[in-house]
Amino acid sequence: MVQVHIARSGVQLGKYPEADIPVLIGAGTVRRTDHYWKKGMAYWLVIGRTYDPPAAAPPLPAASAKPVPKPMRPLRYECLRCGHKANTVREEKPGNFLMEICTWLANPFVGGLYTITREAGKKALCVNCGSEHMTEEVW
Ligand SMILES: [Zn+2]
Structure with missing residues (x-):
């Protein structure tokens, strides 16, 4: 699993599994203004929107409309x-x-x-x- 190093104001906060970063951003543990680095990168970069939490799933389509009740047989x-x-x-x-x-x-x-x-x-x-x-x- 890829570990991502997080730094804030030049101080390393720690490293986290890459998959956890969006959650940590959502929780406020990691900020978008923090820098991150992972193996293979030449520089530290600002997190910005790189690890945005996935957009909330769109609402499910409304359950099929309620069956229209049959009209009562009219009174004769x-x-x-x-x-x-x-x-x-x-x-x-x-x-x-x-x-x-x-x-x-x-x-x-x-x-x-x-x-x-x-x-x-x-x-x-x-x-x-x-x-x-x-x-x-x-x-
Ligand atoms: Zn009568």
């Missing part, structure tokens, strides 16, 4: 009475399920009609206030 329904917004509504069909089953058992044709009638009369009710005045607007 809004109650015109209480303003409640929701994706679900309380469904209410006319008639009743038991009656539907009985009709089916008695006569599948009538049962089918009954089912169709119930589906056709299905109402969307507000889950909050029970109002049937719901929009079906997609927001």
Whole structure:
């Protein structure tokens, strides 16, 4: 390892491994105004910027941008009475399920009609206030 002799004001301070000089400069142990000499040099020279500490590493590129959160599924329904917004509504069909089953058992044709009638009369009710005045607007 190359040893570098350091001198200040004509007085030798000591010799240090060449690789350590930038660190010593950074620590203030060795000054840029000091002189240095190493084997093979004809003269002592001012350290100056010869052993500048390496420039700080440039900042790493920012980590990949945060994934954009998916927008929430828009709320589909809004109650015109209480303003409640929701994706679900309380469904209410006319008639009743038991009656539907009985009709089916008695006569599948009538049962089918009954089912169709119930589906056709299905109402969307507000889950909050029970109002049937719901929009079906997609927001
Ligand atoms: Zn409501």
